[in-house]
Amino acid sequence: MKTLVVAVAAALLFTGTAHAEPAKVAHTSAKFENYWAAAKAVTHDAAKVPVGAKVTVVGVPTVSGGTTVLLVLKGLLPNRAYGAHVHVKKCGALPADSGPHFQNVPDPVQPSVDPAYANARNEIWLDVHTDDRGFALTESTVDWQFTERHAQSVVLHNEHTHTRPGEAGTAGPRLACVNVDF
Structure with a gap:
């Protein structure tokens, strides 16, 4: 699976015209x-x-100036909804x-709950529903890239995004977190 994900990322990145500094x-x-300082992925529940x-x-920058993020999960609870978002x-x-x-x-007001800012175009939302084996795969594409500001994690939440x-x-509550250097 890791080889496939990296191959897809490389294909998306190098298709078409390259940006000067993508x-x-x-x-x-x-x-x-469980949490320890060097953990890449932490469960809180x-x-x-x-x-x-x-x-x-x-996470892959696209040639059109966007970003596609792919999330793959194995071994979670079966037939269950989880919310997921990129965090700072x-x-x-x-x-x-x-x-x-x-x-x-x-959003100048934090925590952000205004749909003008808290939406799937301005944030990266990766909500999933696991299958009967606890597997889930999702992706999200936005029309912007991580440039001078970078995100650092993806957080799994208790329910789909409102x-x-x-x-x-x-x-809902934050259940787990994975470090990603976007």
């Missing part, structure tokens, strides 16, 4: 574990994201350590 390809593959479950994230900070010992969602155009005013972008 954003970089980001890739992390890891197993979720092992009952919902078991220790040993696997995660792969690939690295994973930490506490769920909140990963900071807020990365927004291309930052879109109504006053709760836009929320998806």
